[in-house]
Amino acid sequence: MTTARRPGRRPTIADIAARAGVSPTAVSFALNDRPGISDATRARILAAVAELGWRPNVAARALGGRRADTIGLVVARPARTLGVEPFFAQLVSGLQARLSADLVALQLLVVEDTAAELDVYRRWTAERRTDGVVVLDLEQDDPRPDALVEMGLPAVLVGGDGAPGPVPAVFADDHAAMTALAEHLAGLGHVRVGHVGGISAYVHSARRVAALHDAGARLGLDITTVPTDFSQDEAAAATRALLAHDERPTAIVYDSDVAALAGVTVLAEAGLGVPGDVSVASFDDSELVRLAHPPLTAMTRDTFELGELVARTVLSVVRGQAVADVVTAPTPALTVRGSTGAVPGVAA
Amino acid sequence: MTTARRPGRRPTIADIAARAGVSPTAVSFALNDRPGISDATRARILAAVAELGWRPNVAARALGGRRADTIGLVVARPARTLGVEPFFAQLVSGLQARLSADLVALQLLVVEDTAAELDVYRRWTAERRTDGVVVLDLEQDDPRPDALVEMGLPAVLVGGDGAPGPVPAVFADDHAAMTALAEHLAGLGHVRVGHVGGISAYVHSARRVAALHDAGARLGLDITTVPTDFSQDEAAAATRALLAHDERPTAIVYDSDVAALAGVTVLAEAGLGVPGDVSVASFDDSELVRLAHPPLTAMTRDTFELGELVARTVLSVVRGQAVADVVTAPTPALTVRGSTGAVPGVAA
DNA sequence: TGGGCGCGCTAAAGCGCTTTAGTCGGCGCA
DNA sequence: TGCGCCGACTAAAGCGCTTTAGCGCGCCCA
Numbered sequence: 187m188t189t190a191r192r193p194g195r196r197p198t199i200a201d202i203a204a205r206a207g208v209s210p211t212a213v214s215f216a217l218n219d220r221p222g223i224s225d226a227t228r229a230r231i232l233a234a235v236a237e238l239g240w241r242p243n244v245a246a247r248a249l250g251g252r253r254a255d256t257i258g259l260v261v262a263r264p265a266r267t268l269g270v271e272p273f274f275a276q277l278v279s280g281l282q283a284r285l286s287a288d289l290v291a292l293q294l295l296v297v298e299d300t301a302a303e304l305d306v307y308r309r310w311t312a313e314r315r316t317d318g319v320v321v322l323d324l325e326q327d328d329p330r331p332d333a334l335v336e337m338g339l340p341a342v343l344v345g346g347d348g349a350p351g352p353v354p355a356v357f358a359d360d361h362a363a364m365t366a367l368a369e370h371l372a373g374l375g376h377v378r379v380g381h382v383g384g385i386s387a388y389v390h391s392a393r394r395v396a397a398l399h400d401a402g403a404r405l406g407l408d409i410t411t412v413p414t415d416f417s418q419d420e421a422a423a424a425t426r427a428l429l430a431h432d433e434r435p436t437a438i439v440y441d442s443d444v445a446a447l448a449g450v451t452v453l454a455e456a457g458l459g460v461p462g463d464v465s466v467a468s469f470d471d472s473e474l475v476r477l478a479h480p481p482l483t484a485m486t487r488d489t490f491e492l493g494e495l496v497a498r499t500v501l502s503v504v505r506g507q508a509v510a511d512v513v514t515a516p517t518p519a520l521t522v523r524g525s526t527g528a529v530p531g532v533a534a
Numbered sequence: 535m536t537t538a539r540r541p542g543r544r545p546t547i548a549d550i551a552a553r554a555g556v557s558p559t560a561v562s563f564a565l566n567d568r569p570g571i572s573d574a575t576r577a578r579i580l581a582a583v584a585e586l587g588w589r590p591n592v593a594a595r596a597l598g599g600r601r602a603d604t605i606g607l608v609v610a611r612p613a614r615t616l617g618v619e620p621f622f623a624q625l626v627s628g629l630q631a632r633l634s635a636d637l638v639a640l641q642l643l644v645v646e647d648t649a650a651e652l653d654v655y656r657r658w659t660a661e662r663r664t665d666g667v668v669v670l671d672l673e674q675d676d677p678r679p680d681a682l683v684e685m686g687l688p689a690v691l692v693g694g695d696g697a698p699g700p701v702p703a704v705f706a707d708d709h710a711a712m713t714a715l716a717e718h719l720a721g722l723g724h725v726r727v728g729h730v731g732g733i734s735a736y737v738h739s740a741r742r743v744a745a746l747h748d749a750g751a752r753l754g755l756d757i758t759t760v761p762t763d764f765s766q767d768e769a770a771a772a773t774r775a776l777l778a779h780d781e782r783p784t785a786i787v788y789d790s791d792v793a794a795l796a797g798v799t800v801l802a803e804a805g806l807g808v809p810g811d812v813s814v815a816s817f818d819d820s821e822l823v824r825l826a827h828p829p830l831t832a833m834t835r836d837t838f839e840l841g842e843l844v845a846r847t848v849l850s851v852v853r854g855q856a857v858a859d860v861v862t863a864p865t866p867a868l869t870v871r872g873s874t875g876a877v878p879g880v881a882a
Numbered sequence: 883t884g885g886g887c888g889c890g891c892t893a894a895a896g897c898g899c900t901t902t903a904g905t906c907g908g909c910g911c912a
Numbered sequence: 913t914g915c916g917c918c919g920a921c922t923a924a925a926g927c928g929c930t931t932t933a934g935c936g937c938g939c940c941c942a
Contacts, residue, residue, distance in 0.1 A: 239660075244593075245592075292641070294630055296630050312589035315639070444825075474825075477798075
């Protein structure tokens with residue numbers, strides 16, 4: 187119905203078995219590099235495969251309880267916001283690039299909340315649709331790791347707190363990164379520092395807040411954190427709130443690139459120069475941040491590469507290879523650009 | 535190997551058949567709403583399904599020549615650039631949102647070039663991995679539509695020239711949109727208009743160029759188009775080239791949001807005010823463009839919604855429902871923001 | 883009263899592959 | 913000479929679902 191089938195059906199292993207003059211079993215063995223097939227026979231079989239242009243039928247393979255050669259990514263965020271965050275797009279690109287090298291597909295699903303996300307995992311497990319999944323935005327007391335172990339679905343977390351858990355994680359040291367940023371600002375003489383944070387339930391957001399306040403205590407900074415939902419609207423509002431403070435901060439740190447841009451716009455509207463009146467730094471680096479003027483100081487990390495690392499990890503897990511409980515990704519590095527400068531009225 | 539299986543296997547239709555006291559065939563019929571099952575029996579079967587938490591095994595279903603409940607999207611662009619273009623992310627979000635409502639998965643693959651893309655289609659067809667695909671970035675004399683028809687893989691094109699072809703297309707009238715933009719600029723008194731275009735091999739890029747020049751001829755505009763590969767580097771270079779012209783354009787139109795931002799940066803570096811010295815308009819609207827200062831005049835379209843429309847279309851095609859040769863998406867609408875103004879020295 | 887028909891249901895085959903349980907022939911060793 | 917073993921290969925079952933063929937029963941109509 188859907189489409190006209192080509193006259194000659196796709197070849198099956200029975201066809202190549204006939205062609206090579208062996209049994210289908212021999213073909214299967216040869217294709218899966220199992221012992222018990224002589225080199226000569228194997229070569230004959232592979233030749234037949236090439237001649238007939240045979241390809242495995244994944245469905246048939248999966249039926250036998252094999253791999254589905256698919257990795258799943260379920261994101262519990264409003265679908266519309268995904269298009270905005272370069273982080274996601276970059277991560278997905280990186281994941282994709284690594285997976286496709288192994289002919290493993292990436293299956294993408296956006297859902298409303300964590301409950302829906304767990305439903306999807308359950309469905310995918312039941313349907314044998316994916317061999318494993320990548321889990322983002324870990325929260326405090328997140329139910330997902332345990333649930334995944336329980337349903338036996340291999341998984342890799344992105345983020346987390348760097349502590350070993352029931353599921354392997356790829357971890358980047360947000361704490362160290364944020365500390366570096368705080369030191370940079372302290373070095374420029376800033377004391378009153380605003381922080382437009384992310385969703386505080388997320389482990390990585392919380393770690394950034396903690397890092398900033400730890401560093402603040404050590405370096406004598408006066409930090410004010412305003413949590414947001416990562417949206418531009420809240421970032422703008424948070425910026426206004428910080429500016430309305432009695433003692434306006436001389437520097438503001440934003441947890442995401444999009445938030446930082448929204449903040450810069452608010453500053454411009456308020457007639458404040460960057461970095462003349464207020465220094466601005468973004469925790470996430472991206473094209474956007476580079477295109478701003480002035481370009482923003484940011485913590486640079488290669489999110490694409492992070493995606494590749496996550497992909498490698500999840501492939502290892504799926505294949506039953508040993509994987510460290512915590513795989514460490516490179517710590518984001520400080521990239522100083524034009525948006526941070528000395529405190530107004532102070533010769534740095 | 536992959537994972538420890540739960541002790542109790544997943545229920546199969548044989549289990550629910552036993553539970554409901556009928557044959558597996560009856561279960562299958564009931565599940566697929568086929569006639570020949572009494573309402574009472576059907577209810578009993580569905581109750582058993584619910585009790586046991588049965589889910590279809592997609593592999594087994596697909597084996598029988600059924601749908602894979604998966605739609606593919608193969609993108610032939612460098613993986614790293616994907617993260618930058620909000621258009622992709624938004625489109626994917628929209629696709630995803632609509633598909634997941636029907637429990638159809640989206641399979642994503644990024645490849646080097648069109649040849650690799652066709653290989654993927656062939657593989658997916660052979661492996662019965664996807665029920666259909668979405669094809670982007672149509673080129674002049676593109677081999678893909680014919681190839682897809684030939685291999686019998688249902689597909690929907692995004693873009694194209696609005697003419698019926700071998701494969702259904704979702705079409706937005708870039709020509710009309712670009713015309714509106716040209717009229718806006720002409721209305722502000724601009725005559726020398728620069729245009730930083732896209733990849734000229736793409737049908738949609740070519741249509742935009744044509745539209746701009748058509749409108750130019752009609753409205754007495756002097757248009758200079760510089761094609762680019764959509765990268766920021768080339769966009770910046772193109773902007774510099776336009777500025778170096780003897781008669782500097784008083785307005786520049788950019789084919790993409792990212793290009794426009796790169797251009798604005800170049801203008802700022804050159805000490806030119808927007809829109810005081812040069813008006814700037816972006817063909818693609820997005821968050822980025824709104825966050826720029828001044829926010830950029832752009833042709834707004836709801837890319838997320840476009841994604842949903844494409845998803846609906848491809849689902850119809852896959853299901854063998856009648857689909858128009860050309861499905862028309864809403865024409866992008868002009869959104870005037872602060873980046874376009876009267877020609878310098880002229881009271882608009 | 884009996885033949886035909888249709889409804890509700892079942893048996894069994896088949897989708898393409900993997901895997902388990904062999905079979906067969908040759909070789910080494912006692 | 914005979915036994916056992918091993919390497920090379922095959923037969924057949926099975927994965928979970930769909931589908932085709934067909935069965936039995938009650939009903940209607942001649």
